[in-house]
Amino acid sequence: MTESTRTAEAVLARAHQRPLGRIPVLSVRPRVDCGAAPVKSVVQEEFEVSATVFREGHDAVNATLVLTAPDGTEEHRPMTLVSAGLDHWVGRACAGRTGTWSFRVEGWSDPYRTWEHDASIKVAAEVDTALMLEEGARVVERAIAEVERTPEQAQVLRDAVTALRDNTRPPMVRLEAGTSPEVEREMATRPLRDVVTPSAPVPWLVERDRALYGAWYEIFPRSEGAHQDEHGRWTSGTLRTAAQRLPAIAQMEFDVVYLTPVHPIGRVNRKGPNNTLEHTPEDPGSPYAIGSVEGGHDAIHPDLGTFADFDAFVAEAERLGLEVALDLALQCAPDHPWVKEHPEWFTTRADGSIAYAENPPKKYQDIYPLNFDNDPEGIYAAVRDVVQVWIDHGVRIFRVDNPHTKPVEFWQWLIADVAADYPDVIWLAEAFTRPAMMHTLAKVGFQQSYTYFAWRNARWELEEYLREVSGEAAAYMRPSFWPTTHDILTPYMQYGGPNAFRLRAAIAATAVPSYGIYAGYELVENVARPGAEEQIDNEKYQYKDRKWAEREPGGRKAGQTLAPYLKRLNEIRRAHPCLHWLRNLAIHHVDDENILAYSKRRTVDGRDDVIIVVANLDPHTTRESWLHLDMPALGMTWHDSFLAHDLITGDSWHWGEHNYIRLGRDTEPVHIVHVRRF
């Protein structure tokens, strides 16, 4: 190394060292993969930021959380040392509007607190008294001179300086004047900060509320209004008849209506009922086998109607306060227009044929998967165009089918590209796959993800999973809990009866802020195709007329529906802001290991909103047990008591730390308790 190139930077770079800075600020959390992706929140959502901040020697160190808005304006928030031994500091972050924010932690030397610590000991011990008081006056003088304040704020400090130097008063009185609560507050609010050392900024994406919070309801639009004539011949439902179902969905207080694909369905190798290889001309095929001579992903199935019908559906949903989510299923039927126009977008085999989807030795001959590696630019642009068509027709939410079978970097680009123009667009990943892929899809931009919830039924499984999704992963992944989908009907749901349906809906609706219900859940549709964990006569391959009217008052099956229960769950969700957040979950102990208990807490305008959920996970038995509440997690002390008001039954009890509970098929499977203080 020559002298001329021997800068500190060069010396450090050569040693593979990044400059540390004057005050070490390390382990800033949350952060996603060293800042490769942003941490996420929605507007007004609070979350904890922590860091390890320390300094050499004995002087006082302090830390500030700095929030930077998209326009560059900054907000400073004080941080608190929560573990002195571990030098662990925490603060609370929260953004007032959407956009690409960032935050950083600044470590700094705190001359006032250093002086206050030393002076309090030494003046009391009569060591260096005069010197300590004068040094205090000088620190406060610096605070006046160097930090911006109003005249009133400065006066508090000026009075302290005068008192510290007032030789006519006893030393302890002068010390107290320099360390009074008023002075301490002013010095904490507008501190004198030396050698301020910032961490790297942490990228932070703030999205609209629906990215975190929403109740979804899934329909196959062709089923809504579908009916059979006396010969068993089906007439398809249409977007117009499906729109007639919207008031009922809105009345149950769902927020989002999700439509399975609405595009033309392939005729080549079309699947028959129950996923059979043979089909008759009557069979409508799977809406996930997309494309025919009638068009591809940018077209509407003629049976469903026209773009005008689609627009009318969206308008009616909007009128009722519902957002429309559309399925994006990126695969093609053999007769999809792209197959002819762009054979290079698929995989050509050694014999010149195009490769079907396969999971050897199984073949899915009604579907050609896209091959993104032959012409990525062409496919990227085509998919972007497809998405634009639906955005132009009012769609702002896409539910993505099997995103884990397409390159992750494609989603990263697509979501970012759409966000550049439409930052309000939300993507839900149907990532029923291994954890690394599920989490990475969330990191690269999906606002929400389906989860393993459907397969977590034992208490220990649910506790572990709730801790996982509401813990560190909540910085980037927002879980959506679905008790069933058109593809999923677990043994628990097959055999648990109506109680299982109530129970799993209640947990989904309250444990996390986003959840979804697949149409027919109200009717406890729990019969599986033998050997499969999905419904028999799956709606994917045939029409389903659920005869909703029969369940209405006066109908043949009046009252045989969980719709009022779902409505009640959604009412509770809307009324309680604590249920709109994810990271505010706490688990409580119940002696009976079949009973799960958790709570959510949020402070709104200085008032606590707290909900406690207690669920008997055994759908077959009524169980009595004891619930032991973690009172501080509820914002109370251990000896507090409160009025526990069950929002399902309307019952109220007097609860404290230890409470008797009784839940099950004889009563209700789940308490949803609102905490009311006396």
Added chain:
Amino acid sequence: MTESTRTAEAVLARAHQRPLGRIPVLSVRPRVDCGAAPVKSVVQEEFEVSATVFREGHDAVNATLVLTAPDGTEEHRPMTLVSAGLDHWVGRACAGRTGTWSFRVEGWSDPYRTWEHDASIKVAAEVDTALMLEEGARVVERAIAEVERTPEQAQVLRDAVTALRDNTRPPMVRLEAGTSPEVEREMATRPLRDVVTPSAPVPWLVERDRALYGAWYEIFPRSEGAHQDEHGRWTSGTLRTAAQRLPAIAQMEFDVVYLTPVHPIGRVNRKGPNNTLEHTPEDPGSPYAIGSVEGGHDAIHPDLGTFADFDAFVAEAERLGLEVALDLALQCAPDHPWVKEHPEWFTTRADGSIAYAENPPKKYQDIYPLNFDNDPEGIYAAVRDVVQVWIDHGVRIFRVDNPHTKPVEFWQWLIADVAADYPDVIWLAEAFTRPAMMHTLAKVGFQQSYTYFAWRNARWELEEYLREVSGEAAAYMRPSFWPTTHDILTPYMQYGGPNAFRLRAAIAATAVPSYGIYAGYELVENVARPGAEEQIDNEKYQYKDRKWAEREPGGRKAGQTLAPYLKRLNEIRRAHPCLHWLRNLAIHHVDDENILAYSKRRTVDGRDDVIIVVANLDPHTTRESWLHLDMPALGMTWHDSFLAHDLITGDSWHWGEHNYIRLGRDTEPVHIVHVRRF
């Protein structure tokens, strides 16, 4: 966003997304603070590198560990999928020479394994047989064309292509020819890699062996050769007399002799014996109160001799195979030359005086701490000059006193700056402070750190601590275990008698590769100053004549020394390469919770070197119990047995998974067992 700036890069940057790449490669470990500091190893030290690597869809993914030497040459090492569910891959890294290396993980699509997986299922099921075999031939042809191989290596693949296309043979025979062990091995060694996607390079510093491995012996040079006359008057030892102690230290097979500061000692406010404030002109003062009219950190105390004497000491040490470590204690006595020349390097108080070291209300009036914030450049340069003086006199190891009272960024710069010219210099941090500081000092460059070992005495404490220091932290921090120092004499050592001294030395010497002994340990010096956890008549404040000759054969106290035990420990260390590494530790279970058991294993030239240590932590009682060995951690199967040869006693036993043990004051407190296979 205008069309012209709408590149993929711009779109991703705007969304706070760093491009992911075609094949996600995440969570590469080890890595220190997102690459802010290098991971460390010494030459030939192996460590595991892991990553999460996965891809979309069903095609086979694979991973390569790429090691890049300082000159840019690369070595490719295959990685292994150890958890398919978690997409967790591991490989082994190891560097052949010192310098600033890096490594990265490359994820890639594996067309051969994709084909092999599909073909094995489909050909057996007679699905697409001809097509699958032809596609295999094409993949292998690509492998021949695209990857460099010798003619012999290529021939293996050419034969496979021919066989795959040989219509005269049955399909299963053709398939087997394409998937034979020879073909698989060739395809694994020189694979055909598609869409290769590298992780960011991880900075990696490779240092000389002594950075990780060494047995240290600490002396106060003025004590070695010091003696009292009949009137009680002391004559100081000198560097020449201290050099006469070196053969004994070398004979105990220590590697490093560490000298406390050798500089002039301040006369102002000099401390008396046992840290008293009064001193007589006879008192030599603390060598840590550095500087007087005779000079500062770049001078030698006249009582000790001259630079020529120092050079002679270093030369004698070198002749005996010992390295010299020198103390670097960056504080000044009030009469240090810097105080006059550079009052701005210290803190001036409101009354114009220079601030003493304080821990209010305690004052350390013999010491002025440096204030790095007034003139950092001046102090940096001055300290660098001091270090250069000692480097020029042959010192390559510095033991840094209280590094946690100086800015961490100063050490980061100093160590890097010295390394630019003297990459063989090693720094040991006396960082007896909180974990964040201790770990950060290691990250910014200290090769070694003192640890909390002295205060970890119960089994659960030692197990937890051994797991911590040999786990993730081993990527950057190398612990040095010291049972005592001149500042530390824990109650365990005060009250445990000679057994405690044997025990703690044995654990320190075998659990981690670096450990240290403070002179006098052989003599079981365990009397504390009342109320303190350090020795009475601490050598810091007075001379100590240990009359080594009396312990020699024929002497008055012949045999009353642990020197032979320490020598045996060091012999064992030198003979067993497994004890030279840190990350190769495994804990084993013993029924008696007072007995600790661990092992170390290293494969050298294909042969296992394995040591098992079993230590009865109760110095007062002989205990019998059962040892349950984790046999795979020893490189054996659960039903294996072996000859357990105790390197302390020479005893041998026949051991397997479960073994009876008996240890304590009646026998030896520690087994150090060499595993010998039958």
